[in-house]
Amino acid sequence: MDLVVPRGSLHGFIGPNGAGKTTTIRMIMSIIFPDRGELSVLGKPSAIDSKDKIGYLPEERGVYKKMKVLAFIKYIAKLKGVSDSAVHKRAMGWLERVGLSDVAQKKCEELSKGMQQKVQFVASVIHEPELLILDEPFSGLDPVNMRLLRDLIREISDSGTTIIFSTHVMTQAEQLCDNIVMIHNGQKVLDDPLDQIRSRFDPRALLFEPRDSTVDAQRFLAVQGIESADRTDAGWEIRLTDGLEPSEAISKLSSQIDAVRVEVKRPSLEDIFVQIVEDDFDAGELAETMGAAS
Amino acid sequence: MIRMLQIAWREFASTALTKGFIIGGFVVPAVILVVMITLLPILLKDEGPAISGEVSLIDKSGVLADDITRRLSKETLEAESGSVAMPEIDPENPPEADEMAAVLSGALPSAVPDLTVNSLDVETDVEEAKKLLLEGTADDGGLLALAVIDENAVSTTEVDSNDVPKFGAFKLFVKPRLKDKVHSTIRRSISDSIREARLEQAGLSPDMINSLTKVNAERSKEVTEEGERNAVEGLNMLLPGGFMILMMMAVMIGGQYLLTTTVEEKSSRVVEVLLSAVSPMQLMTGKILGQLMVGLLIMIVYGGVGMTGLVFAAMADLIDPMIIIWTLAFFFLAYVQIASMMAAIGSAVNEMREAQSLMTPVMAVIMIPYLLWMPVAMNPSGTFAVVCSFLPPVNSFMMIVRIASTEPPEIWEILVSLAISVVSSYVILRGAAKVFRVGLLMYGKPPNLKTLIKWIRMA
Structure with a gap:
């Protein structure tokens, strides 16, 4: 798999369950290491050197149940290198933005799943990262909060942050992303701007x-x-x-x-997705098709 | 480094600065201790109402009835119980520990039974007399016991092959559930009475015999530079055991918490969030450090209480300051070993339940010193003790037992054992770190020992 995410872009990472999205993201984050091949994150050979500049909302995410919301966010922020003097103000600011300032002193376990989700999102962006990786950020959110999160992601993207965001819900990717990367069985089968994909799969x-x-x-x-x-x-x-x-x-x-x-008829990403997965043709063949098309 | 300390602090704070830990770890034991010292003697003193009732006596020997009546009278019993109960008190050095022992053995003045002795005719039918025992219960009073003394209990003409006289005996029938203390008082009084009667019969003075056979030995004194003090037998063995158990307790509690918090971080899925900020090694080291502080806190508090106790008993000189330094060093190394194993196990499983089967090797490391400290403390320079104190992973515990014993090992032995601990800590830590790194993000089927070893090889 060969993938380049330019700075400042908003990349959607799609693929069926088990395609390798989370694995790829974990490798980008240097949480697991590739057997072979190389990657570079923010110009460095490994994310370990720039963890403070990366925000990560994992798919498998959680909070310390017994910790208070504000304390949890401050703890993660400090681990991410936010200075002691700035941490409180920033944490409160973010809690306000996501409408959770009144539960700051509650224990995380007292929050609903959706609220915990927002706390986790805040924890992943509080250190104002240059690169933000969101793995299935919308799962478990109601439509109102989904919209809130979408607006926040757009806002962060507009401020120049590079965002990679993975999902298996195509409409979310369609609504948010400039570029779509699709992987299937660990192979990249699509990597283009959304409108180009649309015209190709017209x-x-x-x-x-x-x-x-x-x-x-x-x-x-x-x-x-x-x-x-x-x-x-x-x-x-x-x-x-x-x-x-x-x-x-x-x-x-x-x-x-x-x-x-x-x-x-406009091709929805879902149609394209289903078409690719169902056809199940291998990446080489697809590459030819794509080469012919472009 | 700062992140590691932040993790360590959170680990410590979320464990030790909680109500549950403070109450369970310190308040409850303190309350129990205070109750033991203040309330227990008072409670034990009050034995409940005294028993009153009758004892029927069929004295076929014909010479004992008066003596037994005297012995079982309230006045005699009160006089006896008073003399037993007063422990010798050294005015210089009030022996608190002895008092406690006296309390626990029940030798305090207590209400004596009020017994009336009924001497029955020698012709009385024993079977008939026994029937009275069936009436009522022991608490109701009435007939409590029936004693039948043989005719030849005091004087006899029978002799055995060695020309030693063969005496008769006595039988005692008692009501069911008669208080043990009353029962034994009756038994003892009759025996004593028969014995003295026999001595007199033989022309010997019971007082003479008593003073000839009783050897009064004063308590042993330990002579120290600060003066003399009562020796406490067994302390020389208990002290090493105490050090080891203190160390083990601290290691175990810290390790157990480490396991719990690791499993919790994994099962609540917070671990990947943490891994986006720190490396697995930083996370594990931070957690181990945090729980190390918990273990240290426990050692300091409990060890401090123990030391205070020794200072009050003027025995603080039993503990060489070097012992404390060695204890801390070996505690640290033993802790790192247990804690890394716990962290590895915690990272490999999805919930506490699954950790049990993997805990076996850790429990072995804990249990072996528990079983072995007695033989090692009894013979601290024996081959067995020496071998144990060099055998990882139990060597740290066993070396502490030896160091605190009456025959401390040579300094080079301590240093070798320390070096063995350092090496084995390093090996275990390395292995654990590998398991930790792989295990943290593995969900699903819990691994078995074989899989863990595979992870160690693979990583």
Whole structure:
């Protein structure tokens, strides 16, 4: 696997369960060591030399149950090299930002799982890292807190911090990341900006919902350049041949069939993900496909 | 280094600065001690209400009834119990420990039973007389005991082959659940009475016999530069044992806490957060240091109490300051060994329950000195003791027993044993660090000893 994450970018790290996301992250963090190969973190050969500049929210995360929230955050902050004089103010500031300032003196075990999650997030960013690695940061959060966390991650990213964030929930990656790295069976199968991936995996299809629900496939296939028409829950999925541009197809179709809704089908990351995993073709073959595409 | 100390401090604070530790470790033992010293003697003194009742006597010898009646009378018994109870007190040096011993052996003045002796006719049917014992219980009074003394109990014409007279005996029937003390008083009084009657019969004076057979020995005194003091037998053996047990206690408590906190960090998944800030080695060293302070605290408090006790008993000179220094040195090394094993085990398992099977080797290291300290303390220069004090991983404990004994080893022996401890600590620490590093992030099936050894080889 060969991966470069440029400074300041927001990289999404996706892949099915067991693909090797956490293992890769742990190697980046120098928690485990690769059997072979080399890596460089913030210009140094190992993260050990720059642990203070890295924030890490592991997938397997927890808090000291008996410790008070503020004490826990201060403890981790100090381990991360935050000075004694700054630590209290920073900890309180962050607790306020995530809406936990009123539980600062409570024991961690008294907090709900979602609240603990936010405490852990604060602990991973309190030392203002240059590189922030978030492993499944949203698991277990409700939609409100998910949005809060998303906004915070964007804010941190805007301030110039490099962020790598792993997930197996594609929509989260889609909403947040500029770049997507996908790994499958320990191999990198995708590594591109999100819009490039979208165009590469463009299904060349339209979603067409006719006003008259009795319309049959023949009506669509009668139009030139339509490869296939399949009925879906809400209408029809129309595949186009290579010669036909989507805009042209829309005007052609809507002139012949009265439509309620017509749109270009956008490939979701999930579709791409499922396609790659299900096809299960090996990385070499994929690389060829990708080479041909770009 | 600073991070290691931060981890150590958190480890110490989260263990020792908790209510549970302070109450369980210090308050409760202190309360128990105070109760033992103040309340127990008072409680033991009060034996409950005195028993009163009758003793029937069928004296076939015909000469003992009056004497036995006198011996079992309240006045005689009171006089006796008073004389037994007053321990000799050395005005110079009030022996607290002796008082305690006297209290515990129950030799304090106590209520004597109020017994009436009923002399029955020699022709009385014993079986009939016994039936009275079936009535009521021992607490109700009434007939408590029936004594039947043989006709030839005091004077006899029978002799055995060596021409030694063969005397008769006495039988005692008592009510069930008669208080042991009352029972033995009756038994002893009858025996004494028969014995004295026999002596008189033979023309010997019982007082004479008594003074001829009783040897009064004053308590042994230890002569020290500060003056003389009562020798306490067994102390020479208990002292080494005390040092070892103190050391073992501190090692064990620190080690146990280390195991618990490691398992907790792992099972609460906080460990990977920590590993993003420090290396596994820093984490382990910090934790070991933190619990070392816990162990030291325990040693200082408990050892301090022990020392204070010795100072009050004017025996502080029994402890050479060097012993304390050696104890601290060997404690440190023994602790590092046990603690690293505990840390390795804690890192390898997912919860406390799974730690049990892996604890066997650690428990062996703990149990062996426990079993061996007596023979070593009894014969501190014997081959067995010498071998034990060089055999890792128990050598630290056994060497302390030898050092604190009456025959301290040569300085080179201590240094060799110390060197052995240093080497074995290093080896164990290295192995443990490898297991720790691999184990911390391994979840799932708990490893067995074989897997642990594989981890040590692999890392």
